[in-house]
Amino acid sequence: MVSLARQNLVHEWRRFAAAILTLAFSGLLILVQVGLLLGQLDAFTLPLTRSRADLWITAPNIQSWDQSTVVPARVEGLFWSHPAVLDVHEMSLGYTDWRTGDGARQNVMIVGVNIRPGALSGLDGIAADTLAVLSTPETVLVDQADAAKLGATVGGTAEIAGRRVTIGGFVRGFRSNLMPLVFTSAESLRRINADWTGSGPPYFLLKLDPRFDVEQVRQDLEAAGGVQTYGVATPEELAAKSALFWLEESGAGTSFGFSMLLALLVGVGVTGQTLRGAVIASLKEYATLRALGVTVGQLRAIVVEQSLWVALVGNLLMFAIAGLLSGLAWFMGIPLVLTWWLGGITTLFVTAIACLSGLVALSVLYRSEPADLLR
Amino acid sequence: MLVSSDTPALSARSLYKSYSSGDSRMDILKGIDLSARCGELTLLMGPSGSGKSTLMAVLAGLSRPDRGTVSILGQPIADLGEANLTAVRLRQCGFIFQSPNLFGALSALDQVRLVLQLTGAPAADIDSRAWESLKEVGLSDRTHLKPSAMSGGEKQRVAIARALVKQPTLLFADEPTSALDRTNGDLVIRILRRIAHRNGAAVLCVTHDSRLVGHADRIVTIDDGRIVSDERPETPDTFHHRDIEHAAS
Numbered sequence: 001m002v003s004l005a006r007q008n009l010v011h012e013w014r015r016f017a018a019a020i021l022t023l024a025f026s027g028l029l030i031l032v033q034v035g036l037l038l039g040q041l042d043a044f045t046l047p048l049t050r051s052r053a054d055l056w057i058t059a060p061n062i063q064s065w066d067q068s069t070v071v072p073a074r075v076e077g078l079f080w081s082h083p084a085v086l087d088v089h090e091m092s093l094g095y096t097d098w099r100t101g102d103g104a105r106q107n108v109m110i111v112g113v114n115i116r117p118g119a120l121s122g123l124d125g126i127a128a129d130t131l132a133v134l135s136t137p138e139t140v141l142v143d144q145a146d147a148a149k150l151g152a153t154v155g156g157t158a159e160i161a162g163r164r165v166t167i168g169g170f171v172r173g174f175r176s177n178l179m180p181l182v183f184t185s186a187e188s189l190r191r192i193n194a195d196w197t198g199s200g201p202p203y204f205l206l207k208l209d210p211r212f213d214v215e216q217v218r219q220d221l222e223a224a225g226g227v228q229t230y231g232v233a234t235p236e237e238l239a240a241k242s243a244l245f246w247l248e249e250s251g252a253g254t255s256f257g258f259s260m261l262l263a264l265l266v267g268v269g270v271t272g273q274t275l276r277g278a279v280i281a282s283l284k285e286y287a288t289l290r291a292l293g294v295t296v297g298q299l300r301a302i303v304v305e306q307s308l309w310v311a312l313v314g315n316l317l318m319f320a321i322a323g324l325l326s327g328l329a330w331f332m333g334i335p336l337v338l339t340w341w342l343g344g345i346t347t348l349f350v351t352a353i354a355c356l357s358g359l360v361a362l363s364v365l366y367r368s369e370p371a372d373l374l375r
Numbered sequence: 376m377l378v379s380s381d382t383p384a385l386s387a388r389s390l391y392k393s394y395s396s397g398d399s400r401m402d403i404l405k406g407i408d409l410s411a412r413c414g415e416l417t418l419l420m421g422p423s424g425s426g427k428s429t430l431m432a433v434l435a436g437l438s439r440p441d442r443g444t445v446s447i448l449g450q451p452i453a454d455l456g457e458a459n460l461t462a463v464r465l466r467q468c469g470f471i472f473q474s475p476n477l478f479g480a481l482s483a484l485d486q487v488r489l490v491l492q493l494t495g496a497p498a499a500d501i502d503s504r505a506w507e508s509l510k511e512v513g514l515s516d517r518t519h520l521k522p523s524a525m526s527g528g529e530k531q532r533v534a535i536a537r538a539l540v541k542q543p544t545l546l547f548a549d550e551p552t553s554a555l556d557r558t559n560g561d562l563v564i565r566i567l568r569r570i571a572h573r574n575g576a577a578v579l580c581v582t583h584d585s586r587l588v589g590h591a592d593r594i595v596t597i598d599d600g601r602i603v604s605d606e607r608p609e610t611p612d613t614f615h616h617r618d619i620e621h622a623a624s
Contacts, residue, residue: 001492002481002485002488002489002492004478004480004481004489007478007480007481007485008478008480010480011479011480011521012479012480282478284474284476285476285477285478287476288470288472288476289489289490289493290461291435291437291464291468291470292464292465292468292469292470292490292494292537292538292541293461293462293463293464293465293466293468293494293541294461294465294490294493294494295458295461296457296461298493366457369432369437369438369439370432370437370438371429371432371437371438372438
């Protein structure tokens with residue numbers, strides 16, 4: 001069985017290597033651009049998405065998760081009375097300023113973490129022994145990537161809202177793009193910021209019995225309290241709403257969209273031309289086969305097979321480089337989120353560019369009479 | 376070939392064809408009547424721009440005439456759709472062009488096998504038929520070579536083997552020797568002549584290479600889109616009868 005596609009690839013490897021590289025890099029450009037955007041969005045909603053709650057109770061009608069002010073403390077009983085609710089925990093966070101002895105001064109977001117054992121304890125991504133450090137009063141954790149900015153060392157001290165705290169350790173993967181996150185226990189936070197305990201905490205976190213439908217429970221709780229009293233949302237809903245708000249508010253959506261469009265155009269343009277060149281170079285040969293009675297469909301199949309091989313190798317290369325970049329980003333504390341769906345869509349996209357550019361190049365063959373190509 | 380030499384393999388009536396570029400219109404074929412029989416090597420000769428290549432393309436169904444009809448083995452091809460026309464070319468026609476148009480990636484054997492494979496020959500026959508075809512053009516010891524390792528004459532012979540392997544009733548050759556030296560040109564025209572005589576194919580060869588005249592059964596001369604002469608040389612050159620394999624070696 002003669003495979004013209006595969007033998008072409010081997011014979012003209014230089015030409016196809018160029019196509020594979022451009023495909024891999026245009027795919028990579030999209031992966032990294034979207035990955036960085038997702039990373040930014042993720043970094044913006046870290047305490048929300050890393051919580052172990054099934055539902056978040058916030059102040060009513062907020063546009064972004066961090067805008068919640070007060071949920072009346074009296075409504076806590078409502079949550080407990082729902083049969084699906086296994087655990088309820090109040091949660092606080094707030095913006096405040098951070099000072100160290102060496103004069104570093106920085107706005108931070110302070111997050112009260114539940115350290116009592118239970119389903120709502122801690123945050124995903126903070127190890128149990130690291131969390132245990134917070135049981136010492138007035139102890140905080142910060143992300144290692146923020147250490148320099150905060151002038152923080154393990155065992156060192158800082159002043160938050162006028163109170164002295166000890167840096168008990170570092171966490172990883174909690175670098176926010178808004179401002180540094182500082183984690184402390186809910187109890188310590190209550191002492192640090194006494195004024196937040198007035199009429200209620202800014203959030204309640206709920207853990208549900210997995211046998212109940214989350215959406216149904218959400219509707220029940222909304223009806224029980226009335227929409228003007230508090231808002232109920234799953235972390236995913238709240239994260240999506242906050243992401244949209246942030247994209248619109250910061251203008252990041254437009255600039256990311258623009259640079260991604262640029263990546264697409266460059267990718268399609270360069271790859272398309274390279275693969276097109278490979279087909280055009282053999283156009284007379286294809287035209288001869290067509291004269292001999294080979295159908296256009298069979299020639300298309302050859303070109304598509306060729307494109308699929310190029311796309312396959314291009315995709316593998318893309319993922320290999322993406323893996324390396326992802327490691328590098330983690331090492332440098334840059335938020336880069338590469339999800340399977342993003343990988344899947346990019347793969348489809350890269351494969352489609354490869355096939356389409358081959359087929360478009362071949363279309364010269366059936367848009368003109370065979371004789372014109374064989375002069 | 377099952378077609379008797381009395382049946383016209385190809386017949387054309389009142390062919391007209393013109394090309395327009397911009398505002399100007401050029402009439403290339405101005406009413407051509409021509410038929411070709413199986414078992415004959417016919418040369419289509421004429422000066423550059425006389426319309427001989429266009430005529431061949433129209434006769435072979437590679438280009439459609441503005442007016443007039445072409446029939447291949449009695450079947451008019453004017454009304455055939457693209458798919459049916461391709462099928463007719465597949466069953467009946469072989470082509471050789473001035474440039475061999477071989478795929479750089481494939482060995483001589485694979486060039487020929489690819490055509491058989493794509494045109495639906497039974498898998499069990501492909502290898503033996505490809506070998507046979509290459510042997511017929513005197514390349515049985517060069518089958519493993521890619522085009523870059525072959526001479527111009529050898530490449531043209533691979534192109535002939537590729538056209539021949541389908542055992543076409545009609546073989547069209549457009550300037551097949553113009554890029555070749557005398558020895559290779561001679562070899563190629565002998566192969567074409569043998570295909571006509573031994574395989575019973577109708578071979579139409581467009582050329583302005585006067586060296587080929589002595590090998591032809593019939594010479595049709597075209598000028599300015601019209602046939603100006605149609606003759607059969609009476610005494611074929613004796614060295615046509617030399618064994619082609621002998622010449623190839």
